[in-house]
Amino acid sequence: MTLFPTVAAFEAALEALPAADEAARGAASLRQTQLTKPPGSLGRLEDLAVFMAGWQGRERPRFERARAAIFAGNHGVAVHGVSAFPVSVTAQMVDNFRRGGAAINALADAVGLELFIADIDLETPTADFTTGPAMDEAACLAALNIGADVVVPGLDLLVVGEMGIGNSTSAAALCLRSYGGTAAGWVGPGTGVDVAGIARKIAVVEAGIGRHDDFLRTPFETLRRVGGREIVAIAGAVVAARLAGVPVVLDGFISSAAIAPIAAAYPGITEHCIAGHCSAEPGHERLLAALKLEPLLRLGMRLGEGSGAAVAVGVIRSAVAAHDGMATFAEAGVSVA
Numbered sequence: 001m002t003l004f005p006t007v008a009a010f011e012a013a014l015e016a017l018p019a020a021d022e023a024a025r026g027a028a029s030l031r032q033t034q035l036t037k038p039p040g041s042l043g044r045l046e047d048l049a050v051f052m053a054g055w056q057g058r059e060r061p062r063f064e065r066a067r068a069a070i071f072a073g074n075h076g077v078a079v080h081g082v083s084a085f086p087v088s089v090t091a092q093m094v095d096n097f098r099r100g101g102a103a104i105n106a107l108a109d110a111v112g113l114e115l116f117i118a119d120i121d122l123e124t125p126t127a128d129f130t131t132g133p134a135m136d137e138a139a140c141l142a143a144l145n146i147g148a149d150v151v152v153p154g155l156d157l158l159v160v161g162e163m164g165i166g167n168s169t170s171a172a173a174l175c176l177r178s179y180g181g182t183a184a185g186w187v188g189p190g191t192g193v194d195v196a197g198i199a200r201k202i203a204v205v206e207a208g209i210g211r212h213d214d215f216l217r218t219p220f221e222t223l224r225r226v227g228g229r230e231i232v233a234i235a236g237a238v239v240a241a242r243l244a245g246v247p248v249v250l251d252g253f254i255s256s257a258a259i260a261p262i263a264a265a266y267p268g269i270t271e272h273c274i275a276g277h278c279s280a281e282p283g284h285e286r287l288l289a290a291l292k293l294e295p296l297l298r299l300g301m302r303l304g305e306g307s308g309a310a311v312a313v314g315v316i317r318s319a320v321a322a323h324d325g326m327a328t329f330a331e332a333g334v335s336v337a
């Protein structure tokens with residue numbers, strides 16, 4: 001099924017984002033007060049359980065089927081020497097994901113996440129956005145729908161992650177356009193570029209935003225002109241998950257930047273999202289503040305590929321398990337008086 005057959009369909013979805021189920025949230029909050037613990041003593045686990053209840057629309061959220069969708073794309077701006085690694089690594093890492101040898105394979109296994117890998121036209125990198133739009137409208141719509149398609153019926157939680165050499169430059173451009181500031185404020189080492197590499201990244205971000213400035217008027221246009229296919233797919237997956245009532249765990253700087261153009265125009269897009277962690281990429285802290293998301297974890301990770309979000313899923317799983325498995329005061333015969 002094509003959830004977003006046209007740009008207008010995508011924009012209509014953004015105008016009508018569904019809200020959480022307040023009755024389910026209320027029932028879950030009440031249950032939290034009845035469980036055998038002092039009120040509030042499970043801290044953020046309590047909020048997570050209520051959050052999951054609200055988006056799933058059930059007092060006792062399920063954790064039977066959780067999926068990590070990892071999108072991969074290649075970037076034309078990589079020709080400017082903005083990454084510490086060659087573009088060929090993107091496809092090689094996708095092979096590694098498929099063979100089970102990457103960090104995300106081990107981390108997804110550890111928390112019971114099924115893994116879905118979508119590599120998008122790796123042999124045809126997006127165009128260099130310093131000279132023209134990264135994608136045409138058809139390619140951008142196709143990527144949105146590749147993302148939307150990962151939201152299959154029956155999912156209880158979706159993790160979004162990415163792999164794409166050069167994509168931290170694209171992410172910085174999306175952040176600059178969405179939230180202002182300076183290119184230097186959003187650019188960081190990514191895979192580990194040196195000071196000269198950071199200067200090249202800043203120049204590329206400035207050139208890209210300068211080149212497209214007048215045309216970056218909608219989330220779609222911003223994603224199309226300075227985004228990348230894996231980034232657009234994440235945006236499509238996050239919006240599709242919202243329409244399906246599936247809570248989302250965002251990974252690092254690039255995954256979070258994928259929704260920045262949408263969030264700048266429609267701040268409510270983050271309501272069904274959890275920031276799994278705050279990565280070591282310096283722009284991520286600033287971006288999460290702009291998105292008004294408090295990260296679950298701060299582990300100094302900067303890998304991408306959904307890895308930090310996968311670790312955070314362990315915490316969310318624990319929150320749901322406590323909410324579902326604990327006895328109430330009445331059941332346990334524990335007297336509060």
Ligand SMILES: O=C(O)c1ccc[n+]([C@@H]2O[C@H](COP(=O)([O-])O)[C@@H](O)[C@H]2O)c1
Nearest residue numbers: 083164166167168190191252253279304
């Ligand atoms: O998730 C993050 O915050 C993160 C921070 C730095 C790098 N990465 C990963 O590294 C790649 C982007 O870095 P770069 O230097 O190639 O732009 C891409 O494959 C990301 O998954 C990811």
Ligand SMILES: Cc1cc2nc[nH]c2cc1C
Nearest residue numbers: 085089163191303304305
């Ligand atoms: C090896 C490698 C693995 C990655 N996983 C996500 N981004 C990555 C970038 C590199 C370079």
